[in-house]
Amino acid sequence: DAGxxxxxxxxxxxxxxxxxxxxxxxSGHDYLFWYRQTMMRGLELLIYFNNNVPIDDSGxxxxxxxxxxxxxxxxxxxxxxxxxxxxxxxxxxxxQARIGDYGYTFxxxxxxxxx
Amino acid sequence: GEDVEQSLFLSVREGDSxxxxxxxxxxxxxxxxxxxxxxxxxxxxLTYIFSNMxxxxxxxxxxxxxxxxxxxSLRIADTxxxxxxxxxxxxxxxxxxxxxxxxxxxxxxxVVTP
Numbered sequence: 001d002a003g004x005x006x007x008x009x010x011x012x013x014x015x016x017x018x019x020x021x022x023x024x025x026x027s028g029h030d031y032l033f034w035y036r037q038t039m040m041r042g043l044e045l046l047i048y049f050n051n052n053v054p055i056d057d058s059g060x061x062x063x064x065x066x067x068x069x070x071x072x073x074x075x076x077x078x079x080x081x082x083x084x085x086x087x088x089x090x091x092x093x094x095x096q097a098r099i100g101d102y103g104y105t106f107x108x109x110x111x112x113x114x115x
Numbered sequence: 116g117e118d119v120e121q122s123l124f125l126s127v128r129e130g131d132s133x134x135x136x137x138x139x140x141x142x143x144x145x146x147x148x149x150x151x152x153x154x155x156x157x158x159x160x161l162t163y164i165f166s167n168m169x170x171x172x173x174x175x176x177x178x179x180x181x182x183x184x185x186x187x188s189l190r191i192a193d194t195x196x197x198x199x200x201x202x203x204x205x206x207x208x209x210x211x212x213x214x215x216x217x218x219x220x221x222x223x224x225x226v227v228t229p
Contacts, residue, residue: 004157042221043203091157099207103148104217106157 004107006092012113018080021110023092024073033104034067034077035091043091049075082114119220121204126226133191135223137204142185148217149178149189150203158203162189191225199227 005024013019025032033048047057052069060067064083069075079086089111093104118140127133139147145166150158164171164178164187171178177190191198201222208216 043219048216093158099217100146101163103146103150103160103163103205104158106150106159108157 004092004094004105006090006107006110008110009108010111010113012115013082015083015114016081017114018078019082019086019112019114021077021090021092021112023075023077023107025075025092025094026105027073028096029094029105030097031095032069032075033093033095034075035093035106037089037091037109038087046077079112082112084114087112087114119204119206119218121202121220121223123221124224124226126228127194129194129196129227129229131194133189133194133198133225133227135189135191135202135204135225137187137189137220139185139187139204139206139218141206141208141218142182144206144208146207147178147180147187148205149176149187150205150219152201152203152222154200161202194225194227196227196229199225201225 004026007022031050034046036044036046044059046059047067048055049069065079067077089109091106091109093106095104120138146163148163149161151161152158162173162176162178164180169180175192179188187204201224203222204220205217208218
């Protein structure tokens with residue numbers, strides 16, 4: 001398995017534009033997580049899915065953020081409109097139902113810069 | 116990650132041992148993890164310990180667990196420059212019987228100097 005795949009690796013956009021981040025989890029993993037990492041706030045859990053259904057989106061900063069998981073192999077995190085304070089590294093992670101010995105597997109992240 | 120506490124920074128000389136400490140909150144946590152994040156990369160699972168153990172050794176890595184004090188530590192023997200990274204402690208929050216949500220600490224920046 002190629003691991004958790006995120007795209008793009010880097011994204012630079014202008015304030016007000018729509019940004020879409022993409023994630024392909026590991027096949028067979030039932031859970032998918034979106035995290036945001038900044039120097040000020042560290043790792044923040046934004047939302048997670050179980051079997052493609054959003055379970056907890058309490059970490060989503062505001063209505064400008066939305067996430068979908070249309071099928072077991074794909075998820076998107078969308079920011080519309082984007083703002084400079086959204087600049088961060090966004091990670092996707094996936095896990096089996098029982099995380100056990102393997103924990104979460106993280107993707108390499110998308111570095112978002114909003115100018 | 117506010118409920119899992121770690122020191123923010125550790126400087127160590129090459130060849131010495133590093134000890135990174137963590138305190139966690141959920142006494143029912145079954146698995147506790149250490150993740151490593153190198154610059155520009157995602158978090159990589161380094162090692163873990165099951166809650167019925169008090170020590171686990173894996174090559175240069177030794178994990179110690181004190182359940183009474185909810186204290187977890189990671190010792191890296193013979194620290195190398197390649198060990199320079201951010202190390203995250205994570206606990207499982209057993210909110211249901213079927214799975215555990217991970218709660219991460221803020222991370223400890225380890226800098227290895229020659």
